[in-house]
Amino acid sequence: MNPVESLRHGFDGAVVLVVGGRGDIGSAVARQAAELGARVVVASRGATKSGVAPVPGGTAELPVDLTDSDSVKRMCEQLSAWFGRIDVAVNAAGATKSVPAGNLGLLSDDVVHEVFESNAIGPVRLIRGLLPLLRDGSDPVVVQVSSVAARTGQGSNTAYSGSKAALDAMVIAWAKSLAPIRFVNVAPSALENDFVPGRGPDFYERTVAATPMGRLATPEEVAAAVLVAARCLTMTTGVVIAVDGGRHL
Ligand SMILES: NC(=O)c1ccc[n+]([C@@H]2O[C@H](COP(=O)([O-])OP(=O)(O)OC[C@H]3O[C@@H](n4cnc5c(N)ncnc54)[C@H](OP(=O)(O)O)[C@@H]3O)[C@@H](O)[C@H]2O)c1
Secondary structure: OOHHHHHHHOOOOOEEEEEOOOOHHHHHHHHHHHHOOOEEEEEEOOOOOOOOOOOOOOEEEEEOOOOOHHHHHHHHHHHHHHOOOOOEEEEOOOOOOOOOOOOHHHOOHHHHHHHHHHHHHHHHHHHHHHHHHHHOOOOOEEEEEOOOHHHHOOOOOHHHHHHHHHHHHHHHHHHHHOOOOEEEEEEEOOOOOOOOOOOOHHHHHHHHHOOOOOOOOOHHHHHHHHHHHHHOOOOOOOEEEEEOOOOOO
16 A cells, blocks of 8 residues: 555554553544544553444444553453454553652652553553564554653653653564564653643643644644554654654754
């Protein structure tokens, strides 16, 4: 398929998994992929198990907790039974807490563990479990939502920046060792949503002022980058695509 055909038809009947698919970015990915004719599975801790596999243009749900290996294994077993393959795996799950970077006293072991479990170790469990299904996929690709914080060191907390930097580094390793499966990360700057509890108008004003494009990205814009990376950027792997209006510059 050439790039124009990929845009029009790349998702026709494709099996698309969206972990974190009930969140703001994940749900935008799931909606856009279903509109393009994909069979979409939305997975997250709060998801309830659907009885049947989705048809093209439809969506089903499966529960998964990326911090629990058995839970990831169960999701992969169900995906295997439903489809025997995954074409596009999107990881839009993540967790964080707001801790000022200079206040290491507040960055407890519990916060560090939770953040790394969700954002760095969880993706290892996910890719490990999905690998046999991706190997049987059509033009298989993994697109994960990272963060501009991995590059700037400015994020909700230091461990969060570190966990996303770990994810960006692992994607390079996986792109080299697991080709032809492609691995692409998409890195937004702050969105206006509830992902980081406690962010208020002052935070958003400062972020907009530090962003060359002079506004915040939307979940739909991040989702569009995920879909383009998945089906149009067919020679792109092992990279991080910023969707941040130039915030990292
Ligand atoms: N929002 C921002 O400002 C921003 C900026 C840069 C990067 N990001 C990244 O973008 C991604 C999506 O964020 P968002 O803004 O869409 O936040 P969101 O609306 O809070 O969505 C996050 C989703 O992740 C799921 N999740 C959390 N922990 C999980 C786990 N252990 N296992 C499985 N699912 C889990 C949650 O669903 P359940 O509770 O049902 O599990 C939730 O639906 C995250 O990776 C985040 O780091 C966000």
